[in-house]
Amino acid sequence: MLFSLISKQMKMLVRNKQPLIILLVMPLVLITILSSALGSIMDGGNEAAIQANLLIVDNSSWAQEESAIKQFLEQEGIKGPPLDAMLTQFKSSEPLELLNSTILASDEMKKYIAVDYKKTVDLKTARQDEKIDGILNIPVDFRLNYIKTAYFKSTNFPDLSLYLNQDNEIRASIIESVLTDWQRGYTQSAILSKAGLSPQEIMSNVRTVEKIEQVLEVNERMIPASIYYTVGMLVMFALYIPAFLAGFALQEVQWKVYDRILLAGVSPVLYSLSIFFTGTFVAFIQQTVMLLFGMFVLGIEWISLEGMVIIIVSYSVFVGALSALMTTLQFRTKAEGIANLFNGLFITVFSFLGGSFFNIRDISETLGKIGDFTPNGATMSAILSIQKGQDLSVIWPFMLAIYVLVIVCVLLSIVFFPRRGVAE
Amino acid sequence: MLQAINLSKKFKTKEVVREISMELSAGESVGLLGPNGAGKSTTISMLSSLVQPTSGDVLWNEKSIAKNPESLRKTLGVVPQEIALYPELSARENLAFFGRVYGLKGELLETSITDVLKKIGLLDRQKDIVKTFSGGMKRRLNIGAALLHRPSILIMDEPTVGIDPQSRAYILETVKQLVEEGMTLLYTSHYMEEVEMLCDKIYIMDQGKIIAYGTKEELKGLVSENQTIELKANILKANFEKSLSEQFPKATIHIEEEILTISMSKNEEPLATIFALAAANNVVITSAIVKVPSLEDVFLHLTGKALRD
Numbered sequence: 212m213l214f215s216l217i218s219k220q221m222k223m224l225v226r227n228k229q230p231l232i233i234l235l236v237m238p239l240v241l242i243t244i245l246s247s248a249l250g251s252i253m254d255g256g257n258e259a260a261i262q263a264n265l266l267i268v269d270n271s272s273w274a275q276e277e278s279a280i281k282q283f284l285e286q287e288g289i290k291g292p293p294l295d296a297m298l299t300q301f302k303s304s305e306p307l308e309l310l311n312s313t314i315l316a317s318d319e320m321k322k323y324i325a326v327d328y329k330k331t332v333d334l335k336t337a338r339q340d341e342k343i344d345g346i347l348n349i350p351v352d353f354r355l356n357y358i359k360t361a362y363f364k365s366t367n368f369p370d371l372s373l374y375l376n377q378d379n380e381i382r383a384s385i386i387e388s389v390l391t392d393w394q395r396g397y398t399q400s401a402i403l404s405k406a407g408l409s410p411q412e413i414m415s416n417v418r419t420v421e422k423i424e425q426v427l428e429v430n431e432r433m434i435p436a437s438i439y440y441t442v443g444m445l446v447m448f449a450l451y452i453p454a455f456l457a458g459f460a461l462q463e464v465q466w467k468v469y470d471r472i473l474l475a476g477v478s479p480v481l482y483s484l485s486i487f488f489t490g491t492f493v494a495f496i497q498q499t500v501m502l503l504f505g506m507f508v509l510g511i512e513w514i515s516l517e518g519m520v521i522i523i524v525s526y527s528v529f530v531g532a533l534s535a536l537m538t539t540l541q542f543r544t545k546a547e548g549i550a551n552l553f554n555g556l557f558i559t560v561f562s563f564l565g566g567s568f569f570n571i572r573d574i575s576e577t578l579g580k581i582g583d584f585t586p587n588g589a590t591m592s593a594i595l596s597i598q599k600g601q602d603l604s605v606i607w608p609f610m611l612a613i614y615v616l617v618i619v620c621v622l623l624s625i626v627f628f629p630r631r632g633v634a635e
Numbered sequence: 636m637l638q639a640i641n642l643s644k645k646f647k648t649k650e651v652v653r654e655i656s657m658e659l660s661a662g663e664s665v666g667l668l669g670p671n672g673a674g675k676s677t678t679i680s681m682l683s684s685l686v687q688p689t690s691g692d693v694l695w696n697e698k699s700i701a702k703n704p705e706s707l708r709k710t711l712g713v714v715p716q717e718i719a720l721y722p723e724l725s726a727r728e729n730l731a732f733f734g735r736v737y738g739l740k741g742e743l744l745e746t747s748i749t750d751v752l753k754k755i756g757l758l759d760r761q762k763d764i765v766k767t768f769s770g771g772m773k774r775r776l777n778i779g780a781a782l783l784h785r786p787s788i789l790i791m792d793e794p795t796v797g798i799d800p801q802s803r804a805y806i807l808e809t810v811k812q813l814v815e816e817g818m819t820l821l822y823t824s825h826y827m828e829e830v831e832m833l834c835d836k837i838y839i840m841d842q843g844k845i846i847a848y849g850t851k852e853e854l855k856g857l858v859s860e861n862q863t864i865e866l867k868a869n870i871l872k873a874n875f876e877k878s879l880s881e882q883f884p885k886a887t888i889h890i891e892e893e894i895l896t897i898s899m900s901k902n903e904e905p906l907a908t909i910f911a912l913a914a915a916n917n918v919v920i921t922s923a924i925v926k927v928p929s930l931e932d933v934f935l936h937l938t939g940k941a942l943r944d
Binding site: 226465472 | 680683684685705708709711713715716717718719720721723724728732733735736737738780781784
């Protein structure tokens with residue numbers, strides 16, 4: 212029985228041009244246009260979106276340690292012009308110099324890490340600063356100890372302290388990646404320099420940038436316009452399904468087909484349930500088509516299949532519940548006003564708040580937070596989060612909002628659905 | 636037996652059905668005759684449990700359907716006045732859907748669909764989309780959808796509205812066959828000749844009330860005290876009408892579009908007198924018809940207005 216009702220509703224949808232155009236053709240066209248038209252702006256703008264703040268606290272300096280280094284070299288039997296030449300060489304190739312002047316100073320690296328230098332700082336206070344993603348603490352006599360170890364027989368390798376702010380794992384991991392690479396680089400250079408290779412040849416900043424991009428790839432990839440608008444249109448156009456299904460249901464009442472269905476012994480609850488399942492199924496198909504379109508036409512690589520399935524199924528269930536509620540309201544009012552109001556006003560406002568056309572947080576963080584409570588906004592945020600590479604756990608607060616809305620819609624449908632005919 | 640007991644229905648402040656009582660016994664064919672807006676469709680909706688009466692009750696086999704409408708519903712085949720079909724589906728798909736919601740499946744469903752398509756003469760158009768059908772074909776399919784589950788009672792609400800005479804004749808013939816096969820029928824119409832042709836017992840309804848009921852003969856008996864004579868003449872002079880009025884003071888006489896109609900007691904034999912008066916007034920009568928009372932006359936007699944007014 213339920214299957215017959217769903218199958219009939221599917222046939223009505225498929226054999227009407229208007230829903231097909233609005234539910235499938237329009238979003239695909241819009242995705243294509245918006246992705247290509249706004250792609251260059253959006254994709255370029257996003258490059259600076261992930262920038263970690265690094266504080267380097269340098270408790271030593273070349274100036275402070277130069278005399279000690281000179282004294283050490285003299286003790287090692289190096290004097291006169293060779294000593295001066297060696298000092299110059301050490302000054303230009305010591306790890307901190309390479310880090311500050313080469314690695315962190317490159318244009319590529321500046322996109323990812325903003326550096327602030329301080330001589331002395333209260334580490335406890337600095338670590339509580341939410342704006343700082345990482346603190347590199349350089350101990351006293353670091354340069355001296357490095358030279359002793361890298362070029363002479365000392366095995367007392369200088370220690371560094373790195374504090375990472377775990378509030379933002381992505382930014383922290385960028386800093387960690389760069390500094391680990393740097394540290395490994397100068398450690399290796401210390402060993403290799405003994406074999407006659409210069410540190411500069413080993414510690415290339417290019418390799419470090421590549422490493423950062425690998426970190427981003429693994430942890431938080433950039434969201435290009437194609438992904439953004441595929442998701443934006445996907446969540447927006449699913450909201451048109453309830454109005455179509457409620458519209459068909461009202462037609463059934465007007466044509467007296469609904470009376471026939473009731474006379475056949477179909478309970479109103481079962482009928483309402485069929486609308487719910489049809490809405491869910493159509494929404495799932497619609498979203499799947501759009502995701503496949505993004506994949507095969509726009510070349511999007513959707514990641515976290517498990518998360519995507521959870522989100523898409525949850526949102527589809529919401530669309531089904533909203534379809535049942537809208538049908539109930541139309542049966543109660545016996546007019547298309549509810550569906551028209553929803554299509555004309557609610558979808559526009561929800562899409563704006565949910566960020567279907569642009570990231571609402573660019574205008575206002577408050578509006579962005581409100582948008583996360585709209586079903587489409589919550590779904591969009593959840594999809595984009597996992598598409599950035601974030602952990603699956605980030606979707607649950609968004610999904611909770613969806614499930615609450617599902618429960619509200621289902622309860623209202625059950626309470627208000629007309630138990631007898633609609634003619635009264 | 637399906638019974639309506641003092642059924643009334645109010646929509647907001649308007650009372651559209653007022654204390655109607657009627658009965659439908661197994662194998663009976665009952666007509667509900669009345670002009671548009673008389674309350675026939677609302678009455679049918681209450682009888683078929685789709686609309687809750689404001690007061691009164693509907694009994695099915697002497698039990699109220701108020702709390703258990705399902706007991707009645709599956710035994711009913713209802714043909715609404717509207718074309719209650721899906722225009723985007725084919726004839727067969729429509730029948731298959733309605734058959735399935737009635738619980739038919741498999742071989743039984745397929746056989747029922749084919750039988751119904753044969754009965755309504757649409758077997759050769761079964762795969763065509765309904766929206767491409769003529770009005771008459773849609774009406775036939777509308778009836779077919781109510782027959783799939785082989786109901787014991789068929790309720791038809793104005794099933795021939797707005798169709799061509801050929802389709803109308805086909806539908807009436809189909810319904811007549813169903814009645815002959817023993818189907819219990821409740822047929823509403825404002826076409827008195829349809830009700831007269833199909834029904835044994837007739838309820839006449841006007842302004843939400845049953846104003847008369849009985850067999851065709853019993854109803855016609857209500858107006859059989861009168862006879863109606865229609866005259867056509869070369870010219871209808873005022874003097875002739877005046878002479879007739881003087882000669883038959885109890886008769887009702889009126890002239891409309893060159894036809895003079897005289898309504899008077901059937902006990903009188905007026906033709907010879909009428910022809911004599913015509914000759915005296917130099918009026919040449921070209922035709923004279925003495926009319927037997929019809930249900931139309933019954934309605935006119937009871938309400939003072941024509942059935943299709």
